[in-house]
Amino acid sequence: MTTLRAAREVFGFFGRLAWKTGKTRVFALLGLVPVALAVIVRILSHGRTGDMAAVFTEILMVLVLQFYIVILALFYGTSIAAEETENRTLAYLITRPVPKPAIVLGKYAAYCALMFGMVAACLVPSYFVLNAGRLGDLAVTRAFLIDLGVLGLGILAYTAFFTFLGTWLKRAIIVGLIFGFGWENIIQYFPGSTQKFSVVHYLKSLLPYKPVTGGGGRGVALLLFRLEPTPPLAAVLMLAAIAAGFLALACWLFRRKEFLPEE
Amino acid sequence: MATVREKGYSHWDGRLGERRFPCWPITRTGVQLAFKKKTFRFFFAMAYLAPFAALGGLYVSERLEDFKALVKSNKALLSIDPKYFLGFMTNWSALFGLTLVLVFAAAGLIADDLKHNSLQLYFSRPLRKRDYLAGKMAVIAFFVLALTALPYLILVVFKLIFAGNLKFLAAYPWLPLSIIGWSLLLTVFFAFYILLLSASSRSSRYVSILIFMTYLFSDALAGILWGIFNKNPFMWLFSLRANLQQAGAFLFGQKLPLAIPAGWSFAVLAGICVLSAAVLSRKIRGVEVIK
Amino acid sequence: MSAIIAAAHLSKWYGNVLGLNDVSLEIEDGITGLLGPNGAGKSTFMKLVTGQLKPNIGAVTVRGRPVWNDPAIFPEIGFCPEHDVFYEDMTGREFVAGLLRFYGYTQAEIRQRTARALDLVELTADQDRLIRGYSRGMRQRIKFAQAVAHDPGIIILDEPLSGLDPLGKRKLIRLIKEFRTQGRTVLVSSHVLPEIEALTSRIVLIHQGKILAQGDISSIRKLIDSHPHQISVRSSDPRALAARFVADASVEKMTFAADGRTLVVETRDRDVFFGRLTGVVLEAGLAVDEISSPDDNLQAVFEYLVGK
Numbered sequence: 001m002t003t004l005r006a007a008r009e010v011f012g013f014f015g016r017l018a019w020k021t022g023k024t025r026v027f028a029l030l031g032l033v034p035v036a037l038a039v040i041v042r043i044l045s046h047g048r049t050g051d052m053a054a055v056f057t058e059i060l061m062v063l064v065l066q067f068y069i070v071i072l073a074l075f076y077g078t079s080i081a082a083e084e085t086e087n088r089t090l091a092y093l094i095t096r097p098v099p100k101p102a103i104v105l106g107k108y109a110a111y112c113a114l115m116f117g118m119v120a121a122c123l124v125p126s127y128f129v130l131n132a133g134r135l136g137d138l139a140v141t142r143a144f145l146i147d148l149g150v151l152g153l154g155i156l157a158y159t160a161f162f163t164f165l166g167t168w169l170k171r172a173i174i175v176g177l178i179f180g181f182g183w184e185n186i187i188q189y190f191p192g193s194t195q196k197f198s199v200v201h202y203l204k205s206l207l208p209y210k211p212v213t214g215g216g217g218r219g220v221a222l223l224l225f226r227l228e229p230t231p232p233l234a235a236v237l238m239l240a241a242i243a244a245g246f247l248a249l250a251c252w253l254f255r256r257k258e259f260l261p262e263e
Numbered sequence: 264m265a266t267v268r269e270k271g272y273s274h275w276d277g278r279l280g281e282r283r284f285p286c287w288p289i290t291r292t293g294v295q296l297a298f299k300k301k302t303f304r305f306f307f308a309m310a311y312l313a314p315f316a317a318l319g320g321l322y323v324s325e326r327l328e329d330f331k332a333l334v335k336s337n338k339a340l341l342s343i344d345p346k347y348f349l350g351f352m353t354n355w356s357a358l359f360g361l362t363l364v365l366v367f368a369a370a371g372l373i374a375d376d377l378k379h380n381s382l383q384l385y386f387s388r389p390l391r392k393r394d395y396l397a398g399k400m401a402v403i404a405f406f407v408l409a410l411t412a413l414p415y416l417i418l419v420v421f422k423l424i425f426a427g428n429l430k431f432l433a434a435y436p437w438l439p440l441s442i443i444g445w446s447l448l449l450t451v452f453f454a455f456y457i458l459l460l461s462a463s464s465r466s467s468r469y470v471s472i473l474i475f476m477t478y479l480f481s482d483a484l485a486g487i488l489w490g491i492f493n494k495n496p497f498m499w500l501f502s503l504r505a506n507l508q509q510a511g512a513f514l515f516g517q518k519l520p521l522a523i524p525a526g527w528s529f530a531v532l533a534g535i536c537v538l539s540a541a542v543l544s545r546k547i548r549g550v551e552v553i554k
Numbered sequence: 555m556s557a558i559i560a561a562a563h564l565s566k567w568y569g570n571v572l573g574l575n576d577v578s579l580e581i582e583d584g585i586t587g588l589l590g591p592n593g594a595g596k597s598t599f600m601k602l603v604t605g606q607l608k609p610n611i612g613a614v615t616v617r618g619r620p621v622w623n624d625p626a627i628f629p630e631i632g633f634c635p636e637h638d639v640f641y642e643d644m645t646g647r648e649f650v651a652g653l654l655r656f657y658g659y660t661q662a663e664i665r666q667r668t669a670r671a672l673d674l675v676e677l678t679a680d681q682d683r684l685i686r687g688y689s690r691g692m693r694q695r696i697k698f699a700q701a702v703a704h705d706p707g708i709i710i711l712d713e714p715l716s717g718l719d720p721l722g723k724r725k726l727i728r729l730i731k732e733f734r735t736q737g738r739t740v741l742v743s744s745h746v747l748p749e750i751e752a753l754t755s756r757i758v759l760i761h762q763g764k765i766l767a768q769g770d771i772s773s774i775r776k777l778i779d780s781h782p783h784q785i786s787v788r789s790s791d792p793r794a795l796a797a798r799f800v801a802d803a804s805v806e807k808m809t810f811a812a813d814g815r816t817l818v819v820e821t822r823d824r825d826v827f828f829g830r831l832t833g834v835v836l837e838a839g840l841a842v843d844e845i846s847s848p849d850d851n852l853q854a855v856f857e858y859l860v861g862k
Contacts, residue, residue: 001625001658009655016652020643023469030476033484041491055491067483075472082468088639092700095604096656097628171302173471174367181479255623258607260568 003105006098010106011113018076018114027072031122034059034068038126052130053140059126060147065203069119069154070180076111077162078172080104080250085259101251108163108247115155123148150206153239157199160246167250167257195228202238205229285390289398294405297368306367307406310360314414317351318421325425343422343431345438345515348415352445353511358504359478361410361449366474368406369457371467372399373547378465382547392547400454407453412446441515448510452532456503459539462546478503496522506531556618557582558708558739559603563612566598573598575763576612581741585734587750588743590760591860596743597636599760600712603741604633616708629657632706634697636713636743640685646672646696647681650703657704671703672696674729690717698726708739715749727752747856759859766859774855781849781858782806782820785827788844789835792817798834802827818848 001009018024041055081104084090093103127144134140158180165172165179187198195201230238297303324343351357376382385395419439422431432438460473485502492498499505499521506528512518513525521528557580564577574595588596601607602614605621605628613620619627641649651668659667672678675695680688685696694717701709711730715723730753733740744750750757757774759767767774775783789795792810796817799805804827807820821827824847835842848854 001656005658006625006656013652013655016648017641017643023464023466026473030480033480037487037491044492058487058490062487063483067480071472071476071480075469078468083466086466086468088635088637089641091601091604091606091633091635092641092653093656094606095628095631095633096653097625097658098656099625100623173468174302174306174363177472177475181475 001097001099001102003099003102006102007105007109010093010098010103011109014107014110015113018110023075024114024118027075028118028121030071031068031118034063034122035125035129038129042129042132053134056127056130060123060151060207064119064123064151065154065207066185066200068122069115069151070158070184072115072118073155073158074162074173074176074180076115077108077159078166078176080107080111080163081167081254081259082172090259100255104163104167104251104254105247108159108250112155112159115159116152119151119155120148123151147207150203153206153236153243154199154203156243157202157239157246160243160250161199164246164250164253167253191228196230196238199239199242202230202235202242205235206232285394286398286401289385289395290401290405293368293372293399293402297402297406300367303364303367306360306364307410310364310410311414313351313357313360314418317347317415317418320347321418321422321425345435345441346517348418348438348442349511349515349517352411352415352442353508353515355504358507361407361453362474362478364406364410365403365453365457366471369399369403370461370470370474372402373458373461374464374467374470377462378467386548392544395547396458396543399458403454403457404450407450408446411449412443415442415446437516444514445511448514448532449507451536452507455536455539455543459535459542462543497527499523500527500531503535559614559616559741560618561599561602561612561614564599564602564609564614565611566602566607567610572763574602577760577763577765578612579758579765579768581739581758583737583739584756585730585740585742585754587754587757588741588760589745589747589750589757589856590743591745593762594745594760595763596745596760597712598763600633600710600741600743604631604710629704630707632701632704632709634701634709634711634714636716638690638693638697638717640693640696642686643684645682645684646677646688646692646699649685649696650700653700654703659704667703667705671699674702675699676725691719691722694718695722695726702733706738709733709741711740711742713744714742715744715746723749759856761860767855771855775849781854782822783824783847784849784854785819785821785824785831786811786816786844786846786848787819787831787842788813788816790815790841790843791838794838795834795840798838799830802830804830815843 037059038056042052045052045055084093094100123144128135131140131144161179162172162176165176169175184198184200187195188200188204229235298307321343376385382395386392416439419432419442423429457474460477461467461470463473464470482502482504485499485505488498488501489495499509500523505521509519509521509523509525509528510532512520513528519525559579559581561577561579564574564579566573577595577599588599590596598607602609603616603621605624608622615621616627616631621627641652644652647668650671651664654664654667668681669678672681675698677692677695677699680692685693688696694714698711698714701711709730714730715726718726727749730740730742742750742753751771755771756769757767757771758765759774787795792815796808796810799808799819804821804823805819806822809818810816811818819827831845834840849858
């Protein structure tokens, strides 16, 4: 079986399985919080579309970009190798005629699709609720679709990095948390090219954001402090390169490594 | 009734002696297991950086003459009072560091028992549910007290030693009680919070993420709600960190960071503990019910 | 006959712990029992044969091909792991069918093979229940089903009978023996001697990472010179029989069994003893009811070699 075909079969196997687990339900529920927020804001701020757009951007930027997709990618990315080792189910996969990289690629694709589904389920209803008065405006819809696409790229990049971490390290969660919520936040305040050593920099370069006057949480203004954006095409290429590079490293490592369960 | 002694056994007529602290073996094992991990030992050691920095501040405050240049710009920092201790004990990094240590030490406390079906083994011994939970909570209590009450009470002693008199204690006699009270509050809260999440899954890796996720998410959510609802301070009740800091400020007799009564924060924290107690009571049982 | 599975100077370390120590072994067609106490290295050997581990020294091949990172070999191999682990959120049918996807079968073939495998292990009625709700025996059977669903020529079974009730064990033993008649190669590991004896007389005895013995149980027994053979003779007058052998140099020890009719003789030369026995019985006119070798079995071989 070719690697691509095998990856497709692995995608099918884990794609079905991942939707059923309790953990997916918990993360999906978490994604409904922005929807609930959107409904509450809509009810309380009836008629003020300008504020609605700003609130949607805040939900997108703060909660989804810097929290939700990072948490999802951290859990599912590290799970690709770690859950098979922890649960001792790796034997079922590597004693099949499936090239080892196909296991990584297939699970990666399955989990990215799942995560994108959860993010979309979070953002699409929020968008509709908060932009109900402007649904006819094609420019707004286009901007939303671009935002979704950018978040998709973020999922691909973060998940690839965490997949590599999970394949390489035993305690990948801690390192991942320090990276996702430590490094990614702190590095944004560094000037010059230092910011380019993060994933969030390229994502924010693709998501133009204007601070709202008189509103916005305290954290939001700090997010954009010192952002020196990379041109959009370069940002997209970098994100794709990050995803491809770390995924390739993860595949290479997975092929070479022996996975021994912790006794 | 005839006995069956020739088969090599006989019915035992004695009374089963009860241990005074049946939870102690569980606590001891939990603490030992945590210290076996190299990464945990590193993060546990790192958590003492803040108390060492505070100690440095105490030293400098008693040697102001020698540190004139430093003092010039940091006079406020070197005023050793309950606010100084509050600052070190309740700041964002202290709470985050404590959470990190507890993730290592305690995420798998119940999760690993669920994974390995150990509950049946525990409850086939003369151990009650409350002994089991007390043992697990004592593991968390050990680490929280080791990182809060212990170093900061020692710092009070160091302050008195550096000063060479008891003026500091005379000025703030309730400070040690505040430190103990804050440490106990953290102990009780984190014990219930961590065990609630640890009992929710068989995967300690997932529990680690859940602990951070709920801690960080509550903060992010509170910030967003605060921004959306015209900076209403009550929105910060959604944040675990903000509630802890509010309660801490109250215990140290300082100005509350949020413009709401401290009772609300205590109520939120107590509510989480009650919820946890209810869930743990249901979840921890010797027999697994399979649907 | 060329070996199906061949190991040459195979060694495997886990950090400082030696799992396998210079193991050279050839496994041929039919059923081979891999026997050893817990921690002997049976699972390590099986993991090396199924490509889950990489040898530190030496090589292991299946049909002449190295296994490590060679997925093309796996249509030939079916593996039933020791541990009781599954994708618990799947039903039995989904589990078997899902793993069959990796062989490139069509949907119709997958359905057919799944049904056949589940029927083989008598789990058709429970196929749509979640595995987390299965009993221990059902879990063991579904594990076996996934190992054989793709009709492999080589079946590697790590403690396949653990968790099964006596009836379940008998059925599975019968199934494994059928595989032999179908021309398949089966490598079975166990630490339970009667299970191995019921399956095969060809064994590999492993202890502390080393191969202690390999071959037919009786042939191995013959080679164990350090322990005299036991021969039990039940007759009408065991004491008279004993009197005839007291002076015989080939006899090392004689004991009388509790039933009062059996004489147990220990000798280093069975053939010489049997030769003399027939003559003595005829001379003395004794009626012999039974002659047997109490230690010509796996238990005795195991105890003599392992020293337990």
